[in-house]
Amino acid sequence: MKTEHRSGCPINLSLEVFGDRWSLILLRDMIFGGRRHFRELLNGSIEGIASNILTDRLKRLMELGMLTKADDPSHKQKAIYSLTEMAITLVPIMAHLGAWGRVWLPVSEELSIRAELMERGGPELWEQFMDELRHEHLGAPSKTPPGTPGVRQQLQAAYQAVVARKAESATA
Template structure:
C-alpha cells in the first residue's frame, strides 16, 4: 500500500530507500570490500564518511531490511553487519551503475577494474557473486568448488594498485 501523497512508482520508491548519498556506498563497501564492522566501514571508506552519518545510514538500512546486525562472536562489544537478500539482489544494479560510471565519468583505473570485470562477466558472474555473498552474509552454502568471484575482483583491484 502506498502512503497517501506518495508516488507508487517503483523507481521513486527505490530512490526513497537507496537514493541518499551514502546508502549504496555502504552496501558497496560491504559487498565488494567485505567490510562488516562499523570501524572497517568508517576507516576504510574512500569517500571519508563521517561516523554520525555512517551510524545513521546503518540504522536506516537495518530498519529497511537491507542490512542485518548481530553480536560478533569474536568480540563481545562489537556487532557484525550483514547484507540481506534484498541488498544482495542489488549486484546487477551495482554492475550497471559501475558500467555507466566507467563510460561517462572520470573514474580511476584501480577503482574501475571491478566494474569492468562485472560488466564483462554479465548475469552469469553476477549470479555467482550473489551466491558467494549469500554464503558470506546469510550462511547459505554455494556449490562446492565454485570459484570465488570476490577473490577475482580483489585480485584485479590489487593488480591495478601495483601498476601505479
C-alpha cells in the same frame, strides 16, 4: 520504518531507499569490499563517511530490511552487519551503475577495474557473486564447486594488480 511515501512508483520507492549520498556507498563497501564492521566501514571507504552519518545509515538500512546486525562472538562490543537478500539482489544494479559510470564519468583506473570485471563477467558472474554473498551473509549453502576462486577474491586480485602496475610504472 518510514511509512509515508511520495508515491508508489517503483523508481521513486527505490530512490527513497538509497537515493542519498551514502546508502549505496555503504552497500558497495559491504558487497564488493567485504566490510562487516562499523570501523571497517568508517575507515575503509575512500569517500570518508562521518561516524554519525554511518550510524544513522546503518540504522536506516536495517529498518528498511537491507541489513541485519548480530553480535560478534569474538568481541563483546563488536557487531557484524549482514546483507539481506534484498540488498544482495542489488548486485546487477551495481554492475549496471558501474558500467554506466565507466562510460560517461571520469573514473579512475584503479577504482573502476572491479566494475570492468563485473561488466565482462556478465549476468553469470553476478549470479555467482550473489551466491557467494548468500553463503557469507545468510549462511546459505554454496552452489559453486570447492576450489573455485571467489568472485570477490578475483576482484581484489585485479585491483591489486592494477595498483602494483601503477606503482611500478611510477618508479620506472
